[in-house]
Amino acid sequence: MDSPPIVISRDEVKRVLRYIDLIPRLESALAIFSRKNSLEIIQPLRSVIPLSKYNGFLGLMPTYMEQEGILSTKMVCFYKREDGSTLPSTQATVLLFNPEYGNVKAIIDGEVITAMRTAAASAISAKWLMPAQAEVLAILGTGNEALSHYNVFTEIFTFKEVRVWSRTRERAEAFSRSVAGPVKVCVTVEEAVKDADAIVTVTRATQPILFGKWIKPGAHVAAVGACRPDWRELDDELMREAVVYVDSREGATTESGDVILSGATVFAELGEVLNETRPALREKTTVFKSLGLGIEDAVSAKLVLERWEATE
Ligand SMILES: NC(=O)C1=CN([C@@H]2O[C@H](COP(=O)(O)OP(=O)(O)OC[C@H]3O[C@@H](n4cnc5c(N)ncnc54)[C@H](O)[C@@H]3O)[C@@H](O)[C@H]2O)C=CC1
Ligand SMILES: O=C(O)C1=NCCCC1
Numbered sequence: 001m002d003s004p005p006i007v008i009s010r011d012e013v014k015r016v017l018r019y020i021d022l023i024p025r026l027e028s029a030l031a032i033f034s035r036k037n038s039l040e041i042i043q044p045l046r047s048v049i050p051l052s053k054y055n056g057f058l059g060l061m062p063t064y065m066e067q068e069g070i071l072s073t074k075m076v077c078f079y080k081r082e083d084g085s086t087l088p089s090t091q092a093t094v095l096l097f098n099p100e101y102g103n104v105k106a107i108i109d110g111e112v113i114t115a116m117r118t119a120a121a122s123a124i125s126a127k128w129l130m131p132a133q134a135e136v137l138a139i140l141g142t143g144n145e146a147l148s149h150y151n152v153f154t155e156i157f158t159f160k161e162v163r164v165w166s167r168t169r170e171r172a173e174a175f176s177r178s179v180a181g182p183v184k185v186c187v188t189v190e191e192a193v194k195d196a197d198a199i200v201t202v203t204r205a206t207q208p209i210l211f212g213k214w215i216k217p218g219a220h221v222a223a224v225g226a227c228r229p230d231w232r233e234l235d236d237e238l239m240r241e242a243v244v245y246v247d248s249r250e251g252a253t254t255e256s257g258d259v260i261l262s263g264a265t266v267f268a269e270l271g272e273v274l275n276e277t278r279p280a281l282r283e284k285t286t287v288f289k290s291l292g293l294g295i296e297d298a299v300s301a302k303l304v305l306e307r308w309e310a311t312e
Pocket of ligand 1: 078088089090114115118141142143144145146166167171202203204205206209223224225226227290291292293
């Protein structure tokens with residue numbers, strides 16, 4: 001008889017998942033994704049159900065990677081509203097199936113997976129697209145994604161200065177106190193991004209907060225928020241003048257307000273850079289527009305299950 005699904009909690013995911021293991025898996029998955037071979041990956045565009053009454057959305061992210069033996073679905077709810085709830089604004093669950101019989105092998109909390117795989121994808125973009133001698137990192141926003149981005153960027157790169165901006169100084173100060181290393185609190189976005197080499201936008205803004213005129217030529221922007229077709233974090237000037245990389249062309253041209261409303265041209269998928277079929281134009285100002293992919297959750301969940309089984 002089949003064993004019942006293993007349930008892996010948020011704390012257990014946090015215990016077993018490490019960037020050093022995750023990054024190579026994501027690099028490989030992004031590269032396979034951009035080869036567009038349906039024998040390797042089937043990952044339809046995310047279905048999104050608006051939860052209008054609650055100012056939120058449910059995203060369904062099924063993925064099948066035949067050669068890796070991974071069949072998974074992430075279900076993620078994300079909310080725009082700010083009503084003082086203590087629950088995270090992005091909550092997710094990942095189901096891992098046995099592709100041969102369809103039984104569920106594991107039910108894994110998706111909050112930490114989402115935060116870590118998104119930050120790891122941004123870090124991969126920075127590895128290829130950030131200026132060679134990057135000294136200053138600016139993080140805009142102070143939520144879950146801000147923390148995971150701080151963690152991975154300071155783990156794999158060495159910055160002389162890390163800056164943070166939030167809409168209130170209190171939140172930026174609390175973020176600065178909560179992390180291990182020194183972080184400079186900035187009162188305006190302009191102050192945070194001035195001469196920065198790498199900029200991470202991880203807010204729930206729906207109108208542009210980052211303007212091209214403030215940015216040093218050659219900087220790299222990992223743009224993570226604004227995942228709806230009418231939401232923005234970056235202004236038209238930045239989107240049109242930068243070289244724009246995305247995780248998925250189909251995703252970006254369907255879901256990203258920054259891409260759709262600015263009329264920017266998508267230059268390449270990150271996986272194409274990894275496959276060396278499109279160049280990494282590190283010397284130019286670059287934007288990596290991230291929307292999130294089911295394959296990222298699929299390989300992360302498989303890794304979590306492997307590590308959990310190895311340490312249980
Ligand atoms: N690209 C991807 O794969 C993923 C994208 N996201 C998106 O990333 C963003 C951040 O996610 P989390 O850190 O989980 O959210 P969070 O709720 O933990 O943090 C959001 C941050 O944005 C700030 N904020 C809210 N409204 C704002 C506004 N109008 N202007 C400026 N700042 C504002 C909040 O104060 C907070 O610092 C969200 O837009 C979320 O939908 C989240 C997960 C994956
Ligand atoms: O890929 C994800 O997970 C998400 N993408 C955009 C919005 C929140 C979650």
